[in-house]
Amino acid sequence: MHIGEGDEVGFAVYDDGTVTVRDFVSIPADEAWFWTTEWRAGEVQAAAHIAARRTTFHRSAEDMVAHLDSLGGGRCSPSG
Known part of the structure; x- marks a missing residue:
C-alpha cells in the first residue's frame, strides 16, 4: 500500500x-x-505557453516592467 x-x-x-x-x-x-x-x-495555460515558446525573458525587474508598459494597458509598477 506504500503507506509510511x-x-x-x-x-x-x-x-x-x-x-x-x-x-x-x-x-x-x-x-x-x-x-x-x-x-x-492557469497552470495548464502557462505550461502550454511555455511548451509553445510563447514567453519572454528579462534580465531585470526593470526590463520586465518596461516590456509590460510597452504592451499598453496602464502603468505596471510594484507600488501599484
Whole structure:
C-alpha cells in the first residue's frame, strides 16, 4: 500500500464488515489557493505557453516592467 510513518489514510467500514482503506491527502490552508480550479487552469495555460515558446525573458525587474508598459494597458509598477 506504500503507506509510511506520517502518512494520512482514510477508512470506510461497511455493514458487511468490509473495510476500505484509501489515501488521504490534506492540503495546508496556506497552500489551498494552488489547488483551486482557477489556479490549476492557469497552470495548464502557462505550461502550454511555455511548451509553445510563447514567453519572454528579462534580465531585470526593470526590463520586465518596461516590456509590460510597452504592451499598453496602464502603468505596471510594484507600488501599484
